[in-house]
Amino acid sequence: MSKSEFAQAYTERMFPDIAAPAGYIDPEFEVLFDNFAFDEVITEEDRNVPSKDRFLAILATLVGAQAVDEYALMLPAALNFGLIPDEVVELIYQAVPYLGIGRVRPFFKVTNKIFDYRGETIRNPERSTVTRGSRLAKGIEKQVEIFGESVRNLHQEGPEEIRHINKWLANMFGDYYTRKGLSVAHREMITFCFLSAQGGCEVQLKAHIQGNLNVGNSKQYLINIASQCVPYIGYPRTLNALRCIQESATAWEAKQ
Numbered sequence: 001m002s003k004s005e006f007a008q009a010y011t012e013r014m015f016p017d018i019a020a021p022a023g024y025i026d027p028e029f030e031v032l033f034d035n036f037a038f039d040e041v042i043t044e045e046d047r048n049v050p051s052k053d054r055f056l057a058i059l060a061t062l063v064g065a066q067a068v069d070e071y072a073l074m075l076p077a078a079l080n081f082g083l084i085p086d087e088v089v090e091l092i093y094q095a096v097p098y099l100g101i102g103r104v105r106p107f108f109k110v111t112n113k114i115f116d117y118r119g120e121t122i123r124n125p126e127r128s129t130v131t132r133g134s135r136l137a138k139g140i141e142k143q144v145e146i147f148g149e150s151v152r153n154l155h156q157e158g159p160e161e162i163r164h165i166n167k168w169l170a171n172m173f174g175d176y177y178t179r180k181g182l183s184v185a186h187r188e189m190i191t192f193c194f195l196s197a198q199g200g201c202e203v204q205l206k207a208h209i210q211g212n213l214n215v216g217n218s219k220q221y222l223i224n225i226a227s228q229c230v231p232y233i234g235y236p237r238t239l240n241a242l243r244c245i246q247e248s249a250t251a252w253e254a255k256q
Contacts, residue, residue: 003031007039014038014077037231047227051081053189054228056091056182059083060190061229063095063107064197070232072110076118085120086127090181091190097172098194127180136167139174146177146188146211188212189225196226196241197233205241209248219249 003011011034024030042048049057055078062071075088092111095104114120130138136155143151155170156163177187188211195205212222226241 001031001035004035004039006043007034010034010038010042014080016080033231041228041231044227047224049221049224049228052083052087053186053225055081055083056087056186056190057193057225057228058232059088060091060095060193061197061232063092063104064099064194065233066103066198067232068106068110071107072114075111075114079118079120085115085122086124086181087186089122090127090179090187093179094176094182094187094190095194097176098191099198124180128175129178129180130174135171135174135178137174138178139170139172142173142177142184143170145184146173146214147207148214185212185215185217188215189217189222192222192225192241193229196237196244197229199237199240202240202244205244206248209245210252213249213252219245 042054048054055074058074059071059078062068062074078088079085088111092104092107095107140152140155143154155167158166177184182190188208191208192205192212195201195208209222213219222245223242226238226245230238
């Protein structure tokens with residue numbers, strides 16, 4: 001079997017300056033993988049997404065899966081396809097509340113090394129839009145925008161001994177979702193990827209699928225995003241995500 005013309009052209013566009021990316025491990029395997037990931041997945045009829053969305057999803061999925069080596073391989077490809085450093089850094093920032101700094105710090109380090117090597121610069125280094133005094137109120141508004149009026153008072157609800165977590169959650173939305181650099185729709189999409197890639201978060205994944213639907217990311221769009229991520233997290237977690245999409249979309253549609 002040989003590499004398809006489409007896969008060859010696509011990999012050359014991802015890695016224009018090198019004959020074989022540093023992540024390549026076996027010639028025969030690479031042909032099998034590239035024909036699937038960089039041809040079949042992309043050219044499947046009615047399952048494609050814009051390049052920016054595809055690479056945001058791939059990077060978020062790799063962060064969620066703790067795939068540091070593959071992230072280091074794919075980040076330059078994402079930049080070569082037009083993703084800008086500000087968007088990448090915002091993705092890494094937003095990973096922290098969903099994965100924890102212990103699992104995200106390696107991605108900060110790899111990202112900074114690649115940016116330094118390529119001479120990449122942040123276009124807008126001041127992307128925060130809130131203060132310590134406004135972050136709670138702004139976070140609540142973002143929660144309502146994404147999940148609806150039913151969550152407006154969530155920060156004050158729940159058992160008293162764990163109520164502070166709900167307040168922190170509202171503050172998190174103020175800290176991260178109000179930042180410049182990514183739209184709310186893109187933030188919810190990468191959150192879907194963080195959760196589906198790490199597994200074991202189906203309750204939260206279903207909630208954020210409904211959040212995605214609320215901000216305009218359709219059921220078909222989420223299916224297409226999940227499809228783009230199959231090569232990076234495999235079928236079991238992708239199938240779990242697809243089941244969650246079906247169940248959440250059915251519940252969401254019933255409320256419309």
